[in-house]
Amino acid sequence: MAKPARKLRSSEWFGRHDRDALVHRSWMKNQGIPHDQFDGRPVIGICNTWSQATPCNAHFRELAQHVRDGVLDAGGFPIEFPVMSLGETLMRPTTMLFRNQCAMDVEESIRANPFDGVVLLMGCDKTTPALMMGAASCDLPTIGVSGGPMLNGKFRGEDIGSGTHVWKFTEMLKTGAMTEPDMIEAESCMSRSAGHCMTMGTASTMASMVEALGMGLPGNASIPAVDSRRRLLARLAGRRIVEMVREDLRMSRILTKQAFENAIMVNGAIGGSTNAVVHLLAIAGRIGVKLTLDDWDRLGRTMPCLVNLMPSGKYLMEDFHYAGGLPVVIREIRKSIHRKALTVNGRTLWENCKDAVNYNHDVITPLAKPFKPQGGIAVLRGNLAPDGAVLKPSAATPKLMKHKGRAVVFEDIDDLNRRIDDPKLDVTADDILVLRNCGPKGYPGFPEVGNFALPAKLLKKGVTDMVRISDARMSGTAYGTVVLHTAPEAAAGGPLALVRSGDVVELDVAKRLLQLHVPDEELARRRAHWKPPRPHADRGWVRLYCATVQQADKGVDLDFLVGGSGAKVGRESH
Numbered sequence: 001m002a003k004p005a006r007k008l009r010s011s012e013w014f015g016r017h018d019r020d021a022l023v024h025r026s027w028m029k030n031q032g033i034p035h036d037q038f039d040g041r042p043v044i045g046i047c048n049t050w051s052q053a054t055p056c057n058a059h060f061r062e063l064a065q066h067v068r069d070g071v072l073d074a075g076g077f078p079i080e081f082p083v084m085s086l087g088e089t090l091m092r093p094t095t096m097l098f099r100n101q102c103a104m105d106v107e108e109s110i111r112a113n114p115f116d117g118v119v120l121l122m123g124c125d126k127t128t129p130a131l132m133m134g135a136a137s138c139d140l141p142t143i144g145v146s147g148g149p150m151l152n153g154k155f156r157g158e159d160i161g162s163g164t165h166v167w168k169f170t171e172m173l174k175t176g177a178m179t180e181p182d183m184i185e186a187e188s189c190m191s192r193s194a195g196h197c198m199t200m201g202t203a204s205t206m207a208s209m210v211e212a213l214g215m216g217l218p219g220n221a222s223i224p225a226v227d228s229r230r231r232l233l234a235r236l237a238g239r240r241i242v243e244m245v246r247e248d249l250r251m252s253r254i255l256t257k258q259a260f261e262n263a264i265m266v267n268g269a270i271g272g273s274t275n276a277v278v279h280l281l282a283i284a285g286r287i288g289v290k291l292t293l294d295d296w297d298r299l300g301r302t303m304p305c306l307v308n309l310m311p312s313g314k315y316l317m318e319d320f321h322y323a324g325g326l327p328v329v330i331r332e333i334r335k336s337i338h339r340k341a342l343t344v345n346g347r348t349l350w351e352n353c354k355d356a357v358n359y360n361h362d363v364i365t366p367l368a369k370p371f372k373p374q375g376g377i378a379v380l381r382g383n384l385a386p387d388g389a390v391l392k393p394s395a396a397t398p399k400l401m402k403h404k405g406r407a408v409v410f411e412d413i414d415d416l417n418r419r420i421d422d423p424k425l426d427v428t429a430d431d432i433l434v435l436r437n438c439g440p441k442g443y444p445g446f447p448e449v450g451n452f453a454l455p456a457k458l459l460k461k462g463v464t465d466m467v468r469i470s471d472a473r474m475s476g477t478a479y480g481t482v483v484l485h486t487a488p489e490a491a492a493g494g495p496l497a498l499v500r501s502g503d504v505v506e507l508d509v510a511k512r513l514l515q516l517h518v519p520d521e522e523l524a525r526r527r528a529h530w531k532p533p534r535p536h537a538d539r540g541w542v543r544l545y546c547a548t549v550q551q552a553d554k555g556v557d558l559d560f561l562v563g564g565s566g567a568k569v570g571r572e573s574h
Contacts, residue, residue: 006248009140010043010077012569013114020572024114037077042245044071044238045115046080047106047135049127054087056124056196056203057147059225066231067119067145070238076117076245078238081109083134086126088203096473097445099126099133100549100558101541103286106134111567115140117245119237123147123196123225125476128206129279132215133557135251136286137564141244142251143344144216145237146207148225149317150195155186161199161310162190163477167451174421174456195225198317200309202476205272206279211326212266214254214343218352222321240345249346255287258338262349264296265336268303268376269329271312271394273476274484277377278446281555285562293379293388293553297512300376305394306332308363308371311479312394315363323363327356332367380483382515383523384469384495384505387487387553389514397465400481401509404517405432405467409501412437413449421456429458432467432505436496437533439471439489440549440556444536451478467507469514471496471552483507483514485552491533492551498526 008015013024015038025038046067050060064080071078084102086095110118118138120131123146135142153160169186172178196203208221217237223230260280267276277296284291306329309315330337330353339350358364365371374393381388393401408431410416416435419425427433433452440446450472454463468482471489488494495516499505504517516523537543548558 008040008042008116008245009567009569010114010116011040014038015040020574023574042076042116042242043114044076044078044241044245045110045113045118046078047109047118047120047131048080048082049085049122049124049131050082051085051087053090054085054124054127055089055191056087057085057121057127059194060121060123060147063121063145063147063231063234066234067121067238070235071242073235074239074242076242079113079115081113083109083131086124086130088125093443094445094447095126096447096556097542097545099130100545100561102126102130103133104561106131107137110135110138110140111565112570117141117241119241120144121147123203123207125202125206125275128203128210129283132210132283133286136255136283137561138567139250139252139287139564140567141241141249142215143237143241143244144210144220145234146210146216146220148195148223148227148230149198149204150191151193151224151226152198152316152318153190153192155189159316160186160190161316161477162197163201163475164199164310164479165190167478171453171459174453175460193224193226197477199311199477200271200273200307200317201311202273202275204317205267205270205276205476208266208270208272208326209263209276209280212263212330213259214341214349215251217345218327219325222317222325224318224321244344247346249344252287254342254344255283255289256341257289257291258341260284260289260291261295261299262337262341264299265303265333266326266330268300269305269333270307270326271305271309271372271375274377274390274392275473275476277390278485278552278556282557285555285557286564288563296377297379303333303336303376304367304370305372305375306365306367306370308365311477313371319360319363323360324356324358327353328358328364331356332364378509378512380509380512380514382513384499384516385486385514386495387551389483389486391481391483391509393509395479396481400465400467402507403432403467404504404506405430407432407434407499407501407503407505409434409436409499413443416452420453423457425455425457427455427458429463429466432469432507434496434499434505435468435470435472436490436499437471439491440551441546442471442489442491442533444542444546446473446552446556448473448475450474450484451480451482469505487551487553489551493530493532495523497530498523
């Protein structure tokens with residue numbers, strides 16, 4: 001078989017003729033590995049986020065086997081290894097609290113082991129950025145394989161979307177339009193196969209980002225989890241990673257500034273999740289690419305939304321795949337992308353997409369007649385968000401994107417939960433709801449509570465949307481005129497901490513403005529009386545996280561993890 005001309009990392013473990021190499025080979029052989037696996041062939045790590053506590057990734061044992069088969073096909077030596085798994089549906093207080101911990105796990109696991117290249121198995125929201133961040137810090141040949149979306153939800157003759165219909169059904173339960181037995185029946189109808197959310201939520205968005213960045217094979221974003229073509233893609237990825245090692249095609253050659261710009265433009269065209277903002281900023285920080293909120297606003301400002309998927313639209317990921325998937329979108333916006341950007345299969349992004357065919361123009365609309373005129377992420381600034389805040393225009397109510405109203409302030413999520421449905425709450429449909437102390441430090445962990453439910457008494461009057469402002473995130477499956485990621489956050493002393501109920505707040509998305517109409521002198525008086533919240537923990541991960549986490553405009557990575565350390569082989573252990 002063809003072998004790399006250069007010396008591989010794995011040879012430091014398996015290629016020597018001394019005591020330590022004997023130990024390394026001997027212990028691996030107790031798994032039935034034949035001696036010829038140590039003959040200098042590329043060692044491929046299969047990074048697996050399988051866990052029963054992460055339902056999106058619960059089929060990854062089988063997917064890993066297909067990657068393994070592909071590695072063996074190509075003459076590589078596969079070694080599967082686990083890392084911390086982040087299950088969006090179960091973990092408390094939020095998986096975002098642990099994204100950076102998982103990224104550390106990935107980085108150190110790769111560096112400490114005899115891997116020449118890595119395949120990343122990821123699906124649930126935070127597993128994708130965590131694995132990409134950790135691998136980027138090592139900068140080995142790497143390829144991403146997403147787990148794929150679930151099949152469309154089906155409930156009483158209607159397509160229902162994971163996440164998106166959760167919010168809808170919850171509001172219907174509050175108003176009496178749905179009963180508890182109805183809700184229980186809908187639960188089973190919503191999640192009826194393996195895979196992640198089938199809406200254009202964060203999981204689908206980040207799978208699309210992997211493909212748009214060039215880090216996944218064509219089709220990675222949309223092939224349903226239970227489709228045999230997902231297994232084929234995994235096997236082809238296993239074959240391709242061996243070739244990438246022989247070519248020394250590292251992440252840094254793919255994750256260029258142009259690749260990130262492509263991803264931002266694709267995110268706009270698909271109506272992707274606001275969570276992609278913090279994740280791409282963090283990944284860029286690990287690989288050494290300067291990416292800012294200004295890049296997001298500059299590139300997304302004129303990009304229309306072409307994809308008619310929930311939560312912005314009607315269809316789901318299964319329909320998106322049958323329509324032609326992400327290659328069709330990239331082909332449609334070809335004049336806006338960097339066509340020569342390199343991808344993991346050795347071809348350019350344009351070479352992968354130039355022949356894509358659109359099989360359903362209702363699901364993927366032409367650029368000349370877009371589904372919605374605004375698809376990018378709007379970055380807002382003003383005295384309420386000096387370092388920026390974000391809003392997703394395609395999920396917002398058009399008439400509310402220019403709005404001035406009275407603030408109704410909730411101190412934290414517990415305060416909101418206590419008062420939001422109180423019939424005596426002083427609130428009207430024209431008010432602006434403000435939630436604070438839900439940012440990276442404040443919650444802690446930057447949870448998806450920014451799209452909090454409207455007051456019950458207004459829902460019963462038929463109010464379907466209000467301007468909501470917070471330092472939190474929102475689920476990619478959610479919708480509404482929701483301002484998120486307000487930076488600096490309240491817990492870090494940001495202006496959000498100074499807002500009082502009754503203050504006038506102005507939102508003007510067209511002008512990218514988020515302004516608190518309170519005199520500077522009054523804000524200074526309030527600041528003089530402000531006190532930082534008490535620490536959430538005096539030990540462990542939470543203490544380390546709160547002490548070192550960056551703000552939303554920087555990607556919410558830990559400050560000491562920004563940048564990479566490469567994959568230098570460490571000292572022997574014996």
